[in-house]
Structure formats: C-alpha cells, structure tokens
Amino acid sequence: MGQTSLAVTITDMQNASLSIAQPAPVLTPWRQKVALALGALGALLLLIVWAAGRAVAPVPTLLASLGLMAAGAWLFVREEYLKHPAGIRNNGAWFRSLTARGVWGWVLGVFITGFYVCLYWFPQYLKGLIELFTPLSQGLRARAADQWFVYGTLYTVAVLLMGVKFFFKYRHNAYQRIRTVSVVFFQLWFAWLLPGLLVRLQQPEIYFSYFWPLSYYQGTPMAYQGHLKSDLGLFYFFFGLAMFFIGTPVLTYFFGKRWYCSWVCGCGGLAETAGDPFRHLSDKSLRAWRIERWLIYSVLLFAVAMTALLWINVATGRSVLQQFSESFYKTYSFLIGAAFSGVVGVGFYPLLGSRVWCRFGCPMAAWLGIWQRKKSRFRITTNGGQCISCGNCSAYCEMGIDVRAYAQRGEDIVRASCVGCGICSAVCPRGVLRLEA
Amino acid sequence: MALKNAAIPFMRIVIIGNGVAGITAARHIRKRSDHSILVISDETDYFFSRTALMYVYMGHMRPQDLKPYEDWFWAKNRIELLRARVVAIDFEGKTLQTSDGRSLPYDRLILATGSKSNKFGWPGQDLDGVQGLYHWQDLESMERHSRGLQRAVIVGGGLIGIEMAEMFHSRGIPVTFLVRESSFWNNVLPAEESAMINRHILEHGIDLRLSTELREILPDAQGKCRAVLTSHGEEIACGFVGLTVGVSPNVDFLRNTPLEIGRGIRVDEYLQTNLPDVYAIGDCAELRQPPPGRRPIEAVWYSARAMGETVARILYGEPTPYDPGIWFNSAKFFDIEYQVYGNVPPALPPEVETLYWEHPDGRKSIRINYDRASGAVLGFNLMGVRYRHHVCDHWLRQGTHIETVLENLGAANFDPEFYPQHEAELVALYNRQTGQTLRLKRRRGLSLLRKIGM
Ligand SMILES: Cc1cc2nc3c(=O)[nH]c(=O)nc-3n(C[C@H](O)[C@H](O)[C@H](O)COP(=O)(O)OP(=O)(O)OC[C@H]3O[C@@H](n4cnc5c(N)ncnc54)[C@H](O)[C@@H]3O)c2cc1C
Ligand code: SF4
Ligand code: SF4
Numbered sequence: 031m032g033q034t035s036l037a038v039t040i041t042d043m044q045n046a047s048l049s050i051a052q053p054a055p056v057l058t059p060w061r062q063k064v065a066l067a068l069g070a071l072g073a074l075l076l077l078i079v080w081a082a083g084r085a086v087a088p089v090p091t092l093l094a095s096l097g098l099m100a101a102g103a104w105l106f107v108r109e110e111y112l113k114h115p116a117g118i119r120n121n122g123a124w125f126r127s128l129t130a131r132g133v134w135g136w137v138l139g140v141f142i143t144g145f146y147v148c149l150y151w152f153p154q155y156l157k158g159l160i161e162l163f164t165p166l167s168q169g170l171r172a173r174a175a176d177q178w179f180v181y182g183t184l185y186t187v188a189v190l191l192m193g194v195k196f197f198f199k200y201r202h203n204a205y206q207r208i209r210t211v212s213v214v215f216f217q218l219w220f221a222w223l224l225p226g227l228l229v230r231l232q233q234p235e236i237y238f239s240y241f242w243p244l245s246y247y248q249g250t251p252m253a254y255q256g257h258l259k260s261d262l263g264l265f266y267f268f269f270g271l272a273m274f275f276i277g278t279p280v281l282t283y284f285f286g287k288r289w290y291c292s293w294v295c296g297c298g299g300l301a302e303t304a305g306d307p308f309r310h311l312s313d314k315s316l317r318a319w320r321i322e323r324w325l326i327y328s329v330l331l332f333a334v335a336m337t338a339l340l341w342i343n344v345a346t347g348r349s350v351l352q353q354f355s356e357s358f359y360k361t362y363s364f365l366i367g368a369a370f371s372g373v374v375g376v377g378f379y380p381l382l383g384s385r386v387w388c389r390f391g392c393p394m395a396a397w398l399g400i401w402q403r404k405k406s407r408f409r410i411t412t413n414g415g416q417c418i419s420c421g422n423c424s425a426y427c428e429m430g431i432d433v434r435a436y437a438q439r440g441e442d443i444v445r446a447s448c449v450g451c452g453i454c455s456a457v458c459p460r461g462v463l464r465l466e467a
Numbered sequence: 468m469a470l471k472n473a474a475i476p477f478m479r480i481v482i483i484g485n486g487v488a489g490i491t492a493a494r495h496i497r498k499r500s501d502h503s504i505l506v507i508s509d510e511t512d513y514f515f516s517r518t519a520l521m522y523v524y525m526g527h528m529r530p531q532d533l534k535p536y537e538d539w540f541w542a543k544n545r546i547e548l549l550r551a552r553v554v555a556i557d558f559e560g561k562t563l564q565t566s567d568g569r570s571l572p573y574d575r576l577i578l579a580t581g582s583k584s585n586k587f588g589w590p591g592q593d594l595d596g597v598q599g600l601y602h603w604q605d606l607e608s609m610e611r612h613s614r615g616l617q618r619a620v621i622v623g624g625g626l627i628g629i630e631m632a633e634m635f636h637s638r639g640i641p642v643t644f645l646v647r648e649s650s651f652w653n654n655v656l657p658a659e660e661s662a663m664i665n666r667h668i669l670e671h672g673i674d675l676r677l678s679t680e681l682r683e684i685l686p687d688a689q690g691k692c693r694a695v696l697t698s699h700g701e702e703i704a705c706g707f708v709g710l711t712v713g714v715s716p717n718v719d720f721l722r723n724t725p726l727e728i729g730r731g732i733r734v735d736e737y738l739q740t741n742l743p744d745v746y747a748i749g750d751c752a753e754l755r756q757p758p759p760g761r762r763p764i765e766a767v768w769y770s771a772r773a774m775g776e777t778v779a780r781i782l783y784g785e786p787t788p789y790d791p792g793i794w795f796n797s798a799k800f801f802d803i804e805y806q807v808y809g810n811v812p813p814a815l816p817p818e819v820e821t822l823y824w825e826h827p828d829g830r831k832s833i834r835i836n837y838d839r840a841s842g843a844v845l846g847f848n849l850m851g852v853r854y855r856h857h858v859c860d861h862w863l864r865q866g867t868h869i870e871t872v873l874e875n876l877g878a879a880n881f882d883p884e885f886y887p888q889h890e891a892e893l894v895a896l897y898n899r900q901t902g903q904t905l906r907l908k909r910r911r912g913l914s915l916l917r918k919i920g921m
Contacts, residue, residue, distance in 0.1 A: 059639075115671060115801070116802065117801065118802070121525050121526055121638075122637075124526045124527070124528065203883065205886070208885055316537060413853065415795065415856060416797050416856055418516065418768050418797075419519075419768075420518050420519035421528060421534075422527065452884075459799040459804065460797045460804070460806075461797065461881060464881050464883060465883065465884060
C-alpha cells in the first residue's frame with residue numbers, strides 16, 4: 031500500500047497550525063503484503079475474465095480466484111489481528127492510500143463504479159464473468175448464470191470474506207461478533223442460497239430480507255401481479271407489507287433500527303463487512319447532516335409517490351396515468367435504484383465511506399429512522415463525565431454522526447440515522463458509550 | 468438566551484489558553500451573557516483535544532478530527548480567537564503584552580495556561596531527539612524524529628509514557644520503557660492491577676525495564692541523542708528519548724509578578740487569584756484549600772473542564788464554589804481500559820477492606836474498597852470492565868453499604884450488550900471471604916436504572 035502525505039491542515043494553510051509534515055512510513059510486514067497480493071491476484075483473475083469477455087475453463091478459474099481471495103483474507107486476519115492481543119486496530123487507517131482516499135482508494139472506487147455501470151446498463155460487457163459463474167449457477171439454481179447471479183455471488187463472497195475479517199478484528203467484542211454472524215447469515219441464506227434454491231424448485235426468486243420501499247419493485251402492481259401466480263409469492267407480498275406497516279414500528283420500538291440496518295439488511299451487511307475499512311471517510315460536518323435530512327426524506331417521498339402513481343394508474347383502468355407513472359417508475363429505477371444505491375452507494379465506498387446510500391438515500395432507512403427518532407427505546411447513553419472529547423467515536427461512525435458532540439455534554443444520542451453498529455462504543459477509549467434499549 | 472444576568476455590566480473578558488479549561492469557560496460565559504470574550508493561545512488556532520494526540524500519530528484520526536467544534540462555531544458564538552503568545556501582564560493597568568507587540572486591555576482575566584512537560588536536569592536532556600509529549604508541536608517533533616528510527620526509549624511509567632509506547636509500537640518502532648517504580652504506575656494502582664498492566668505491556672512486545680532510572684543521555688557527533696545510560700549502568704542505543712515524567716503548571720512567564728504562585732497559580736474556592744479580577748483554571752491552577760479527597764493541582768481533563776464551568780458561573784453572575792465532586796478518572800493501557808471512581812489508594816490503609824476479583828484470563832478486574840467498620844463503599848477500580856459513573860458516584864456519595872452495593876451491582880455495569888457479566892462472581896467471592904449468603908438481585912439494564920430512580 032502506498033503512502034499518502036499527511037499534509038492535512040486543521041486551519042487555513044498559511045497558519046498551518048495543526049498539520050503533520052509527513053509521517054514516517056507504516057511498516058507493512060511482508061506477510062501482510064503477501065496476503066494483500068493473494069487477494070489482489072484473485073481479483074485480477076476476475077478482471078482478466080471480465081476484460082477477455084469469455085471464460086476458458088470456468089470451474090478451475092473460479093475456484094482459483096475464490097481460493098486466492100479466501101487465502102489472502104485469512105492470512106491478513108492472522109497477521110494483522112490474531113498475532114496481536116485483541117483490541118482496537120485502526121492503525122494507519124489515515125496513512126494507507128487505500129483507506130485514506132489515496133491513489134489506491136481512487137483505483138478501487140473507479141473499478142467498482144465501472145462494474146456497477148456494466149451491471150445496470152451494459153451487461154453485454156459482463157459476458158466473460160457470466161460464463162465464469164455459469165457452472166456454479168447450474169449447481170445451485172439448475173440454470174445458466176446471468177449478470178444478477180454474478181453480482182449476487184460476488185456480493186455474498188465479499189460479505190463472507192470481509193465478514194470473517196471483521197469478526198476477528200473485533201473478536202474481543204461480543205456485540206460485534208454476534209452482529210457479524212447475523213448479518214453474514216442473512217446475506218448467505220436469505221439473499222443467496224434460498225433465492226437460488228427457490229429458482230431450482232421453479233418457485234419465484236424471493237429475497238425475504240428485503241422489503242418495499244428498499245426493494246422498490248416489491249410494492250408495485252407489477253410485482254403483485256407476478257406474485258399472484260404462486261402462494262409463496264402472495265405470502266411474500268403481504269409479508270413485505272406487514273414488515274413495513276407493523277414489523278418496522280414494533281421491532282424498531284424495542285431494538286432501534288439496527289434490528290434491520292446492521293443485523294439483517296444486505297446493503298448494511300456489505301457496509302459492515304467490506305465497507306468497514308472505509309467507515310471513517312464519512313462526512314461529520316453539520317452541513318452533511320443537513321443534506322442528509324433533505325435527501326433521504328425526499329427519496330422516501332419519491333418512492334411513495336412512484337408506487338402510489340402506479341397503483342392509481344391500475345385503479346383507473348390504466349387510462350390517465352399509464353405513460354406518466356411508467357416513466358416515473360423508470361426514473362426512480364435509474365436514479366435511485368441503480369445510480370444512487372449501486373454506483374454511488376458502493377462504488378464510492380473508498381471515497382465517501384461505506385454508508386452513503388444508507389445515510390443519504392435509502393427510503394427504508396428513512397422510514398426506520400422516523401420510528402427510531404420518535405418512538406423507540408433505543409438510544410446510546412453516555413457515561414457521566416468520562417468523555418475526553420477525543421473524537422474516536424465520531425471518526426469511526428459510518429453514518430457521519432458527530433457522536434462526540436453529544437458525549438462531551440453527557441447527553442444521550444438519539445439520532446434517526448444511527449444504525450446501531452456499536453463501533454462508536456467499541457472504539458471509545460474511555461468506555462463512555464453504551465447502546466441500550 | 469433568557470438567562471442573561473442584567474445586573475452584571477458588560478465586560479471584556481480575556482482568556483489565556485485555548486485548552487479545555489479556557490474554552491469551557493468561554494462557551495459557558497457566552498451561553499449566559501453578552502460579555503466580549505477573547506481567547507489567546509500560542510499553540511494552535513483552534514481548540515483541540517490534547518488527550519487524543521496519540522491517535523493522530525497512530526493514523527486513527529487526522530489532525531482536524533481532534534477539533535471538537537467546527538471552525539464556524541467561534542464566530543457564530545462571538546468568541547474571538549487570537550493566535551499569539553502573551554509575554555507580560557500589567558495587572559495594575561489591566562493590559563497584556565503579546566509577542567507580536569500588541570497591547571490588549573481586559574476587565575477580567577482568566578489564566579488557563581495548562582502544563583508543560585517535566586525535565587529533571589539529566590545530562591543530555593536538551594539534545595535533539597529528546598522531548599516530552601504535551602503540546603501539538605511535540606507531536607510534530609515526534610513525527611519528524613520517527614523517520615528511520617531504530618529504537619525509542621521512554622522514561623517514566625505514567626499515563627503519557629505508556630501512550631507514547633503504544634504510539635511507537637503502532638509504527639513498528641521498537642520501544643524500551645524505563646520505569647523507576649518496581650511495577651508500572653504502582654504509585655497510583657494497587658499491586659494486582661499494576662501487575663496486570665506489566666503483563667500486558669510485555670504481551671505487546673515492549674521492552675519493559677522496571678526499577679530502572681535514566682542516568683544520562685549520550686550525544687552523537689551531530690548533537691543528536693544516540694543512547695541512554697540507565698541506573699544499572701547499561702547503555703541502550705536509541706534515536707529518540709521520550710521524557711514522560713509528569714507535567715507541571717506552565718506559569719514561568721508569570722513568576723516575579725504580583726501574582727501569587729506556588730507550584731501553580733494559587734486560587735481560592737472561587738478560582739480567584741490574589742489579584743482582583745484575575746482567575747486561574749485548569750492544569751495551571753493550584754487550589755489553596757482543595758476539597759476533601761482532592762489534590763491542590765490535578766492535571767486532568769475533567770478538573771480543567773469543571774473549573775471552566777465554575778469560573779463561567781462567577782462571570783455571568785451566579786457564583787458557586789468549585790466543587791469537582793467525587794474523584795473519577797479513566798485511561799487506556801494499550802487494550803485495557805481503566806476506570807476509577809472514588810478513592811482507591813495503591814496501598815491499603817488499615818481501616819479499609821478490599822474486594823478484588825480478577826478474570827482468569829488476567830485482563831479484567833473489578834475492585835471495590837469499603838470501610839471495614841461501617842461497610843460504606845469508598846472506591847471502585849475497574850480494568851477491562853466499564854462501570855456507570857452515575858451509579859458509582861451515587862453509592863459513593865451516600866456511603867452505601869458494601870452489601871447493598873453488591874446486591875445491586877448489576878446497575879453499575881456499563882459494558883456493551885452480550886458481554887459476559889461478572890457481578891455474580893464478585894458476590895460469590897464476597898460470600899466466600901465473609902461467610903455471608905448475599906445474592907445478586909439486579910442485572911444491568913436501562914429499565915433497571917429507571918426503577919431505582921437514576
Ligand atoms: C498526551 C496527553 C494525554 C492526556 N490524556 C488525558 C486523559 O486521558 N484524561 C485526562 O483526564 N487528562 C489527560 N491529559 C491531561 C489533559 O489533557 C490536561 O489536563 C488538560 O488538557 C488541561 O487543560 P488546560 O485547559 O488546563 O490546559 P492546556 O490544554 O494545556 O491549554 C493551555 C493552552 O494555553 C497556551 N498557553 C500557555 N501559556 C500561554 C501564553 N503565555 N500565551 C498564549 N498561550 C499560552 C498553551 O500553549 C495551551 O495551548 C492528557 C495530556 C496529554 C499531554
Ligand atoms: S452512532 Fe455509533 S452505533 Fe450509531 S451508527 Fe454511529 S457508530 Fe454506529
Ligand atoms: S470516543 Fe469516547 S471519550 Fe472519545 S469523544 Fe467519543 S465518547 Fe468521548
């Protein structure tokens with residue numbers, strides 16, 4: 031990993047009062063470099079297949095790629111975490127190019143963004159990868175792969191491998207261990223294995239861990255008509271409605287929005303695992319908080335309006351609103367469903383942090399947030415006067431909440447956006463913060 | 468701001484020092500009054516958390532992350548900031564002189580100049596590569612000396628010393644840690660806790676030398692330090708020596724003035740100095756009559772903050788004496804968090820009984836001290852376990868009986884959810900030691916606190 035200059039200035043440049051010249055290099059022991067190289071090699075294999083546009087010997091290639099990435103991840107865990115006493119290990123987070131918006135961070139950002147652009151708009155360029163994943167798809171689903179299977183599988187692999195890494199990084203923290211097992215389990219079973227098996231059994235491909243409005247299609251008349259064809263589909267349609275109107279308020283009352291955002295949801299799952307190395311990149315300023323509130327509730331309104339229009343169109347015999355509601359839906363899918371949640375939401379991990387989508391865009395998070403803010407037992411309590419205003423909590427809050435601003439005044443933190451990841455509490459060196467419900 | 472006190476006329480308040488003491492004072496004065504407020508500091512343009520310097524060096528945070536308030540905050544709250552060094556004060560004429568030649572008048576002056584690192588006259592203590600860690604500039608200097616550094620020697624087994632050890636360790640720079648005492652920080656920690664930290668320091672691969680003092684720092688041809696000589700006559704090669712042997716009030720520029728100074732600036736319980744309209748707060752202040760159980764100079768964040776609040780009350784017209792309450796503190800030794808509430812002396816006085824539980828893995832412990840005769844609890848010492856400040860403080864104030872405390876100990880637990888709770892083990896230990904048959908009545912939880920009215 032390269033070095034970035036820490037020539038950051040806390041004040042204006044002339045005064046340069048709080049700047050550090052150039053930190054001495056962080057030693058990356060060679061075994062860690064080997065680990066990173068193994069992982070990169072695994073990714074490179076995928077890249078070659080992607081670029082080549084076809085997969086020769088897909089089974090050995092895929093096995094080699096996944097094997098290399100898994101070996102890299104495990105070696106990294108061993109060298110970086112298991113060889114040291116358990117504790118908070120964020121050393122060098124702001125020195126490493128990959129995690130401090132340096133060259134490698136941009137390279138990764140461009141690479142993921144490019145993948146999402148192909149996925150949504152140019153799937154023909156993913157032909158090689160689709161061929162590569164076809165044997166696996168045949169095995170699980172008894173049908174050829176498509177770009178969505180490629181995506182779902184890579185996503186699950188990322189959650190799984192980086193979940194293992196996260197688990198060992200926080201192995202001293204029971205809350206983090208249990209939460210990580212949960213979020214990896216939901217991704218693996220409800221968002222990959224189960225939908226695959228359903229396809230194999232000629233059932234509708236259902237992702238039980240997603241509901242409207244995050245899964246915006248699921249609330250539409252099109253989805254309803256599709257689900258009418260099977261009992262399971264119909265069940266899922268009403269289950270989704272119940273989760274929105276009853277499940278969310280009730281569960282959020284007792285546990286806070288974390289029951290979904292950092293324990294169940296797949297977007298949250300990726301953020302908590304693959305996104306963890308980038309969580310400190312979120313913007314903590316008051317300005318960002320203002321933008322957040324405008325944006326996220328606008329997206330919720332947008333989703334509600336879009337769905338309502340589609341239903342009104344159906345109710346009025348598809349006469350008046352046919353064109354309009356459909357183009358509204360298409361705009362939503364393009365802007366929010368693809369560009370925001372995918373391209374920006376994940377592609378910009380290395381630039382804006384891991385929860386850009388969850389914080390600024392997700393309509394489900396907006397809905398959960400309203401309940402968390404207005405009617406929930408969940409809060410983060412602060413431990414009397416023990417805060418030393420060090421700022422670790424704010425720095426590592428992936429939602430960009432300025433936790434310190436509350437903690438140093440001894441106030442509880444009740445914020446709509448808090449996903450209850452518990453990292454602020456974990457990194458606090460003075461034991462000041464506790465998530466409670 | 469309905470609470471402004473109309474009886475107090477407009478004043479020009481000048482604060483020297485933008486640390487937590489000075490800034491807390493400024494913020495609280497502004498909240499409740501319209502006085503003009505000027506804060507002067509020579510260190511940085513903006514207030515930052517000194518306590519978090521280590522995290523910048525370790526790459527956990529950027530320099531700007533240390534600022535608890537965004538830069539727009541000061542203008543918005545009409546707190547004027549000035550970057551300058553105050554070189555002289557004319558207390559008669561109520562004006563200050565700054566290093567850049569300014570002369571500034573004041574109606575009220577608050578001295579919040581903090582501390583400076585101690586040096587005890589060792590040969591070689593002023594060589595290049597020898598320094599303490601207190602000011603921002605010390606961190607910059609550490610950074611400069613870290614490039615290509617083969618070994619750092621740290622002198623002084625206190626809180627800043629162990630932070631410095633962790634800092635170098637995070638960069639893969641080998642550390643030798645010279646500690647005068649026979650066990651780490653055992654002038655503050657009881658023997659068991661101190662031994663736990665010794666083990667933990669060694670577990671991290673730090674070359675810990677107990678009962679070892681610095682005798683001399685040896686220069687190379689360029690006048691840079693090249694080695695230290697220890698009290699055992701051993702020479703240890705090193706390119707950096709960290710002197711972390713405590714701090715003392717930063718008041719040298721005020722000596723030989725009418726201001727009364729002992730070790731620090733002497734103040735009464737209203738934080739007033741011997742001169743009219745001049746106050747001193749934070750690390751630089753020395754209480755003439757400290758409250759019971761407290762020391763005249765307490766160089767900790769919490770006391771500085773509390774003094775800032777007290778002086779603000781005086782200046783916006785609701786004076787109350789300085790009352791820091793019951794002692795508490797916290798620290799982190801590498802991965803082991805430490806919290807203390809109340810009085811837990813390193814050596815047990817005869818009238819005090821102690822209940823000490825340690826986890827078999829040797830990285831967590833809970834100690835409760837209580838009065839042998841009355842059973843009143845006197846102090847809590849926690850290693851690797853978090854306890855709730857309000858609850859411990861409440862019991863200590865009330866002098867609650869140890870058995871009541873033990874039965875309700877769950878209420879004090881502040882560890883994250885799903886952590887193993889050890890309160891029952893503590894109760895069992897007490898029963899074994901005393902032949903009692905107490906039972907833990909309460910496990911932790913917010914609802915529990917509401918029930919007992921806290
Ligand atoms: C590395 C480190 C870690 C620490 N960790 C902890 C901890 O975990 N918990 C804890 O309780 N305490 C901790 N402390 C102690 C704590 O930081 C201090 O007690 C506290 O910051 C004191 O605040 P203050 O406002 O009194 O002084 P300071 O923060 O020292 O502020 C005084 C300011 O005044 C300026 N000044 C002085 N003289 C002049 C002058 N003549 N003209 C202009 N400006 C001047 C100084 O440059 C300085 O900026 C730590 C200290 C250090 C150095
Ligand atoms: S406030 Fe804490 S628990 Fe909530 S999202 Fe931020 S880091 Fe996670
Ligand atoms: S991490 Fe803890 S001590 Fe530091 S600012 Fe946050 S709450 Fe305060």
